Amino acid sequence: MTDDSGTLSIDFIVGFTIFLIAFIWVVSLVPGLLINLQGFTIDYDAVAYRTGVILVEDPGEPSSWEIAPFQQNFDKSKVLRFGLAVSRDDPNILSIDKVNRFFDTATFNAPDYRDYHDRSVFGDYPYRFNISLRYIGSNKSTRSVGNVLPDGYGYIRRFVKVKSMSNASIDGSNNASLISKGYINGDNETIHIFSILMNNNDMIGKESLIKDPAYQIIPGRESFMINFTSLNSTMWEDRENCFNISLNSILAEDGQGNQTAFKDPIIDEIPIHMESPKPVISNISILYNTTTNRKGINWDAPQIKISLIFNLTKTNSGCICSTCPGSRFLNNTPVGSPFVYDYNPVNVTQPQLRDAVVEVAVW
Amino acid sequence: MVSSDGGQLYTIEGFAAALIMLITAYLVVNATSVYTAGDTHISDMQLEALGTDALKMMGTPMNYTESVNGNSTLRTIVELPDSNDMVTPFREQFLELVNITGAGSRQDIQFTASYTCRDDTTNNVNTSNPISYSRNLTGGEHTARATKWVIVNKDICGSDRDHAVLVEVLLWRD
Numbered sequence: 206m207t208d209d210s211g212t213l214s215i216d217f218i219v220g221f222t223i224f225l226i227a228f229i230w231v232v233s234l235v236p237g238l239l240i241n242l243q244g245f246t247i248d249y250d251a252v253a254y255r256t257g258v259i260l261v262e263d264p265g266e267p268s269s270w271e272i273a274p275f276q277q278n279f280d281k282s283k284v285l286r287f288g289l290a291v292s293r294d295d296p297n298i299l300s301i302d303k304v305n306r307f308f309d310t311a312t313f314n315a316p317d318y319r320d321y322h323d324r325s326v327f328g329d330y331p332y333r334f335n336i337s338l339r340y341i342g343s344n345k346s347t348r349s350v351g352n353v354l355p356d357g358y359g360y361i362r363r364f365v366k367v368k369s370m371s372n373a374s375i376d377g378s379n380n381a382s383l384i385s386k387g388y389i390n391g392d393n394e395t396i397h398i399f400s401i402l403m404n405n406n407d408m409i410g411k412e413s414l415i416k417d418p419a420y421q422i423i424p425g426r427e428s429f430m431i432n433f434t435s436l437n438s439t440m441w442e443d444r445e446n447c448f449n450i451s452l453n454s455i456l457a458e459d460g461q462g463n464q465t466a467f468k469d470p471i472i473d474e475i476p477i478h479m480e481s482p483k484p485v486i487s488n489i490s491i492l493y494n495t496t497t498n499r500k501g502i503n504w505d506a507p508q509i510k511i512s513l514i515f516n517l518t519k520t521n522s523g524c525i526c527s528t529c530p531g532s533r534f535l536n537n538t539p540v541g542s543p544f545v546y547d548y549n550p551v552n553v554t555q556p557q558l559r560d561a562v563v564e565v566a567v568w
Numbered sequence: 569m570v571s572s573d574g575g576q577l578y579t580i581e582g583f584a585a586a587l588i589m590l591i592t593a594y595l596v597v598n599a600t601s602v603y604t605a606g607d608t609h610i611s612d613m614q615l616e617a618l619g620t621d622a623l624k625m626m627g628t629p630m631n632y633t634e635s636v637n638g639n640s641t642l643r644t645i646v647e648l649p650d651s652n653d654m655v656t657p658f659r660e661q662f663l664e665l666v667n668i669t670g671a672g673s674r675q676d677i678q679f680t681a682s683y684t685c686r687d688d689t690t691n692n693v694n695t696s697n698p699i700s701y702s703r704n705l706t707g708g709e710h711t712a713r714a715t716k717w718v719i720v721n722k723d724i725c726g727s728d729r730d731h732a733v734l735v736e737v738l739l740w741r742d
Contacts, residue, residue: 213580221584228588232595254613297624341668361614364621364665366628420632548632557631562668 249332249359253567256326257361260336261563262296263288264303269426271306272495275503279496281312287325289563291368292418298558299367302428302495304338308348309496318351326567334567340367341560351566358568366558368419370428373401373546373553377435377487377535387542389439389533395448395517397536401431402543403509414548420556422548425504426495427556429546431511433489436535440517444532447524448517451482455491457502458510465501467491467511482516489513512538611741612712618677619714619739622665627716638719646683646733647722651698658700666739678703679739683718689726697724699735709740 265271265288273279287307289299306312313320318334326332337349375383383389391397403424407413415421422429437445455467468479471490477483491511493499502509517531537543546553626642629635645658658681666677680701687694705711715736721729 225584225587229591232592235595250614254617257617297621298628339668341664362618362669364618364625366625366630415632417635420635550633555631555633558628560625560665562665564669 249567250361252326252328252332253359253361253565256567257363257563257565259325260287260289260565261299261363261365262290264290264292271300271303272426273500276500278500279312281320284324295417295419297363297365298419299365300427301367301369302426304367305496308350310350321350332567334565337564339562341562354566355568358566360564360566363563365561365563367561369557369559370430371422371553371556372430372432374432374434375544377433377438380439383439388537388544389535390541391531391536392533393529393531395531397515397517397534398538399513399535400538400543401511401546403546405505405509406507408547419558422556424509428492428494431491435487436485436489437487439535440532443525444529447520447526447529448532449520450485451516451518452485452489453482453514453516456512456514459502459506460508460510461503461506463502467493615712615739615741616714618666619712619737622662623714623716623735623737625665626661627718642716642718642735643720646699646718646720646735655700659702663702676742677739678742679737680705681735681737683733683735685725685731685733687726694725705738711738711740713738
């Protein structure tokens, strides 16, 4: 009896060798497959980093995506890519107007935050994400958009400074200073016009004192605020009780034949919508906000003039000077000097940079 | 006699099975080391971005007036006359920044900071002048490095006029 157990046939050796080579080749591919499968955390971190860079270091596409073009309404389909930086030369310095527009979920309202995914997160994979901005300092308010954070996610945290808006305050109680500057006129008149001049050529032109957009005042791109306090104190002292003040209108002109009325001031701490003259006791605040519609004038024109038209109406009681036809008041048009909104810190509180942290989480 | 070899492992098959197991084990272990390297890189990148941003923000003037004068929080701290005076303000400012979070959870980040400058009189690079620290380095930490050039006007490194110093921060997670 032939005992051939334990011997190998040549067929077996050839077949087994081919199998072994094929097997090793297949197994050698496995780490590559595993990297793809196991690499989600790494991928999430990388996507978060990329999103963070896009938001914090870039102004977006178009670079002034946050405002509506001249004479048009804001159209989110024109926004190709989000970016919150003031300019390409100022990474980590964010525009407050871009921040406000970015977190406006009423405008960017597509389901599952697709508007944000397609403009800042990108990629074919339907990443879930949360983007937040938190101010550092006394008022630690947080704004965020996206899904609720799970237990595990990739993230990046970037420190930024948010450029605040500029504002001007005109205090009527300091009337000696206002008189010396030519802001109080019209001794016996009842209609008074006060003008504010914004000279774009001086503020952002080639000869501008400030070249860095991080510190510039840019009326065409940024919100700004003008506050009037103690308006009644600009009248003659003995006539303060003789007249009621009413605000007829607030008009902005661009010197190119365009004029628009601002209809939503805050009068004596109450937001008002003006379709007709409104009574004023002492305070008016005007917030020109880029996120609301500023259609009507070209804010990039060389000069912008904002005029407040007041009317004084005689009262029947409490008036010492009963025969006075009118009174001096806040008035620099046509006599006097316009209030210039510029880089003079005496007139205008300049933009300040405020610390904040932007955190992008992706999963 | 009936030959019954069913269920037995032949010698050559035993070697083959062992070889396959060894190769598989090698590949799995090898693959694991790839993930670790990738994770470390990402973690370093996060810390580095954090430190670089924090120094950058500390070195950015808050408004135009500060910018004209070249003032910033970082410059003010480095210009403090005594090196001991720098410790607390730098630590408070830096930790306030790096340990703050957005929507995510807080992380415990530690740091040690120093500056380097070129000595005008000897023309040597004067390294590792301490600024501040939150905890001393023991040597076991995995640190990331962030730097920023700052112009200061202070009598250090053999010069009392405007000159550049390199502020360096090593930071790590506890």
